[in-house]
Amino acid sequence: MPKPPGVPFPQASVSTISMQSIACAKDRLFCPQSNIQVFGIEWMTLLRKDCAPFHKAAFLQTNRADLGLRYWNWALSANNLSASPLFDGSPTSFSGNGDPIDADPVIPLTPSNVSIPRGTGGGCVTNGPFANMILNLPDLDSAPNDVFPPNGFHYSPHCLTRDLNTFIARAFTGQADVDRLLASPDIATLQHNIDVSSWPAIREAGIMGPHAAAHMQLGRSMDDFWTAPQEPTFMLHHAMVDRIWALWQAQDPENRRWALNGTSTIMNAPSTPEVDLDTQLTWGWLSENKTLREIMSTKAYEYNYEYGD
Numbered sequence: 001m002p003k004p005p006g007v008p009f010p011q012a013s014v015s016t017i018s019m020q021s022i023a024c025a026k027d028r029l030f031c032p033q034s035n036i037q038v039f040g041i042e043w044m045t046l047l048r049k050d051c052a053p054f055h056k057a058a059f060l061q062t063n064r065a066d067l068g069l070r071y072w073n074w075a076l077s078a079n080n081l082s083a084s085p086l087f088d089g090s091p092t093s094f095s096g097n098g099d100p101i102d103a104d105p106v107i108p109l110t111p112s113n114v115s116i117p118r119g120t121g122g123g124c125v126t127n128g129p130f131a132n133m134i135l136n137l138p139d140l141d142s143a144p145n146d147v148f149p150p151n152g153f154h155y156s157p158h159c160l161t162r163d164l165n166t167f168i169a170r171a172f173t174g175q176a177d178v179d180r181l182l183a184s185p186d187i188a189t190l191q192h193n194i195d196v197s198s199w200p201a202i203r204e205a206g207i208m209g210p211h212a213a214a215h216m217q218l219g220r221s222m223d224d225f226w227t228a229p230q231e232p233t234f235m236l237h238h239a240m241v242d243r244i245w246a247l248w249q250a251q252d253p254e255n256r257r258w259a260l261n262g263t264s265t266i267m268n269a270p271s272t273p274e275v276d277l278d279t280q281l282t283w284g285w286l287s288e289n290k291t292l293r294e295i296m297s298t299k300a301y302e303y304n305y306e307y308g309d
């Protein structure tokens with residue numbers, strides 16, 4: 001039986017938003033022994049709350065309401081990550097690959113029996129706008145038994161690393177994978193599909209859905225269960241998740257705009273009640289409380305943004 005995380009995730013006490021983020025990344029990537037959906041509804045809503053201020057800022061700075069929310073469309077870069085305008089290392093990119101390092105040529109996707117090629121970098125990013133960027137939160141993936149260490153905020157400067165992995169991108173985040181998400185018939189299936197691949201050989205293991213795979217295809221810094229939000233592309237990635245959710249909702253607003261599923265704890269550990277629209281999200285010093293109702297729609301309450309198709 002999979003071991004649940006040792007750290008409870010009380011609903012969105014999100015002075016620790018990066019720690020919440022997080023919970024998603026690891027279960028799908030490094031601790032994939034679970035087939036329980038970890039990309040819960042609350043996490044989706046958390047990120048909607050977290051991403052929207054970017055749009056608000058863009059609007060305030062430009063007075064243009066047509067800017068939309070920036071996102072990383074995984075499918076557009078899936079065929080060749082390092083050739084993508086996002087990752088080609090140019091001055092307008094989010095920097096490119098990390099420097100090459102010696103490492104095992106394959107990555108085992110435990111607990112499945114599948115192994116895949118590793119990426120082509122792995123070392124520090126030394127090109128583009130984020131060259132030599134320093135990340136200050138520690139690398140926490142080695143946290144034993146999934147227990148968040150007491151020194152989780154320990155000042156631990158280290159370089160941003162990338163290991164661009166086009167194999168993962170092609171295999172798990174292509175247009176067919178995006179289409180599979182958008183074709184999900186209900187919210188529970190959408191949550192499942194975003195975290196579990198359609199590959200029969202690894203589906204049983206409950207891993208490598210597009211959300212996880214997009215984290216993993218960028219390498220260690222973006223993979224980190226606890227600290228992935230330090231990666232400059234993290235919000236672009238999660239804006240894509242938000243976009244998929246929004247496009248999925250828009251296919252059937254009447255039935256999907258307020259569709260919820262799951263509890264307010266990752267993998268329901270510890271066990272908490274099913275959420276409903278009145279469930280309160282708390283944000284610490286970041287924001288006043290919000291109910292789930294207030295952040296379910298991109299066009300209600302304080303939100304008014306949309307994504308292109």
Ligand SMILES: [Cu+2]
Binds near residue numbers: 021
């Ligand atoms: Cu994530």
